[in-house]
Amino acid sequence: MDHLIEKGKNATMATYSLQPVEVPKIHTRYRTIKTQLPVPESLPIFELLSQSEPRSMQGQPPIVWHAADDITISDKWGNRWIDWSSGVLITNVGHGAKEIKDAIRKVVDQGLIATYVFVHEQRAELTRELQSLAPDPNNYHVFLLSTGSEATENCIKLSKTYALQKYGPKKRYMVTFENAFHGRTYGAQLAGGNPHLKKWIGKGDSSFVQVPFPDGFKNEDVSFDLFLKTLRKRKIDPKNIAGVMTESYQGVGPDFLPVEYAQKLESFCREHDIVLSVDEVQAGFGRTGKMFTFEHYGIKPDLIACGKGISSSLPLSAVIGRKDIMGLYPPGSMTSTHSASPICVAAALANLQLLKKKGLVQNAAKMGEILVPEVHRIRNKYPVRLGCAQGKGLVAGIQVVKAGTKEPDAESATAINVKAFHKGVLMFAPVGIAGECLKIAPPLSITEEPLRESLRAFEEAVDEVLG
Ligand SMILES: Cc1ncc(COP(=O)(O)O)c(C=O)c1O
Numbered sequence: 001m002d003h004l005i006e007k008g009k010n011a012t013m014a015t016y017s018l019q020p021v022e023v024p025k026i027h028t029r030y031r032t033i034k035t036q037l038p039v040p041e042s043l044p045i046f047e048l049l050s051q052s053e054p055r056s057m058q059g060q061p062p063i064v065w066h067a068a069d070d071i072t073i074s075d076k077w078g079n080r081w082i083d084w085s086s087g088v089l090i091t092n093v094g095h096g097a098k099e100i101k102d103a104i105r106k107v108v109d110q111g112l113i114a115t116y117v118f119v120h121e122q123r124a125e126l127t128r129e130l131q132s133l134a135p136d137p138n139n140y141h142v143f144l145l146s147t148g149s150e151a152t153e154n155c156i157k158l159s160k161t162y163a164l165q166k167y168g169p170k171k172r173y174m175v176t177f178e179n180a181f182h183g184r185t186y187g188a189q190l191a192g193g194n195p196h197l198k199k200w201i202g203k204g205d206s207s208f209v210q211v212p213f214p215d216g217f218k219n220e221d222v223s224f225d226l227f228l229k230t231l232r233k234r235k236i237d238p239k240n241i242a243g244v245m246t247e248s249y250q251g252v253g254p255d256f257l258p259v260e261y262a263q264k265l266e267s268f269c270r271e272h273d274i275v276l277s278v279d280e281v282q283a284g285f286g287r288t289g290k291m292f293t294f295e296h297y298g299i300k301p302d303l304i305a306c307g308k309g310i311s312s313s314l315p316l317s318a319v320i321g322r323k324d325i326m327g328l329y330p331p332g333s334m335t336s337t338h339s340a341s342p343i344c345v346a347a348a349l350a351n352l353q354l355l356k357k358k359g360l361v362q363n364a365a366k367m368g369e370i371l372v373p374e375v376h377r378i379r380n381k382y383p384v385r386l387g388c389a390q391g392k393g394l395v396a397g398i399q400v401v402k403a404g405t406k407e408p409d410a411e412s413a414t415a416i417n418v419k420a421f422h423k424g425v426l427m428f429a430p431v432g433i434a435g436e437c438l439k440i441a442p443p444l445s446i447t448e449e450p451l452r453e454s455l456r457a458f459e460e461a462v463d464e465v466l467g
Pocket residue numbers: 088147148149150152181182183184247251279280281282283307308
């Protein structure tokens with residue numbers, strides 16, 4: 001399952017069976033399951049794909065998406081799921097928002113579907129809007145790109161460029177965290193924290209160094225001292241560090257930084273003039289009940305990598321960063337062909353307006369008060385098999401382990417995931433360090449009734465597998 005491998009897991013996970021099975025019929029306001037799953041008529045589509053695509057594109061529960069509306073996903077055969085995936089934490093404002101579709105139509109009807117970096121009017125609106133979200137808007141600029149990986153790559157490049165220009169070639173280290181995920185491109189994988197994922201790189205680049213992440217479960221030492229000790233052990237002098245980059249929560253958990261740790265990390269970076277980048281590609285735009293997750297820590301990153309929920313739809317990403325760092329490259333030398341594609345920009349603008357208009361950041365915080373205690377309650381029913389549960393706002397995760405150990409149990413996690421799928425709750429394949437983490441990430445537009453309904457269905461799935 002490539003999804004698992006991608007997020008930092010080993011390559012031995014079970015795949016989803018394409019053998020249709022009878023499942024109990026369900027019909028509620030939000031969920032309908034009326035066929036065998038997978039739907040027998042859908043199998044030729046999977047077959048066609050297996051003939052024309054690499055297997056890396058497989059690995060999700062076997063549904064063929066046909067339409068998606070707010071918090072539900074439907075197939076062509078009358079089945080409908082409550083979405084706990086948001087794609088992969090993309091659709092923060094809900095699927096298929098009318099305002100986003102209208103904005104896309106409008107720019108298409110205007111006759112503008114590609115511009116390169118020639119100026120179009122909405123680009124200025126979007127950069128202005130994103131700038132206003134920065135910790136200190138007057139001191140930040142915004143660079144638009146297409147994917148999250150491009151954004152994190154850009155953070156690496158800018159950190160190293162800043163250090164090189166100001167201090168020379170010795171200040172070259174990029175410090176990131178074990179179990180981190182920053183994307184799939186070369187630099188993003190060098191910065192990533194799962195050795196399995198970067199075997200293909202071979203010896204790599206000695207200037208990329210990972211230190212333990214203070215998650216409290218996989219690594220119990222959450223003190224900032226461990227960060228300093230690890231650097232000393234690796235013989236890295238802080239003055240030679242160009243940049244530190246961390247996800248504001250690690251996607252494998254979700255695992256959050258202790259506030260004190262985050263603040264000490266920021267002070268450390270200030271003391272040694274190290275560029276501090278926060279990867280908000282997954283965590284940004286309201287997911288944890290604040291616009292950006294770093295706001296929970298009371299820190300001011302120098303560079304903020306954004307993606308996914310920035311548009312809730314089309315591929316758009318951004319780096320929001322300190323002006324002096326963002327300005328290191330002269331005109332024409334830090335661009336990308338699809339930077340600020342007018343259709344993606346229109347979608348992102350409509351998305352940001354919707355987030356505000358509907359109060360979805362606040363809704364994520366409010367719904368989190370239901371979701372997070374519930375995942376802890378479910379976890380506490382099986383403390384020997386469910387190693388830990390965590391969450392904030394509308395992202396949560398439960399880690400399935402072999403009885404009484406911390407050893408990942410990907411098989412049971414997949415079994416629960418499949419049961420939930422059969423019950424009309426769609427999660428993406430388990431993540432974590434080895435496919436053991438059941439991750440919950442509905443659109444931020446979910447309300448109490450479907451949230452509680454989906455939690456009940458999920459709990460049944462857990463009971464059926466572990467009970
Ligand atoms: C934290 C984080 N950073 C970066 C990325 C890469 O984003 P993309 O897949 O858009 O390149 C992801 C994607 O899952 C992510 O979760």
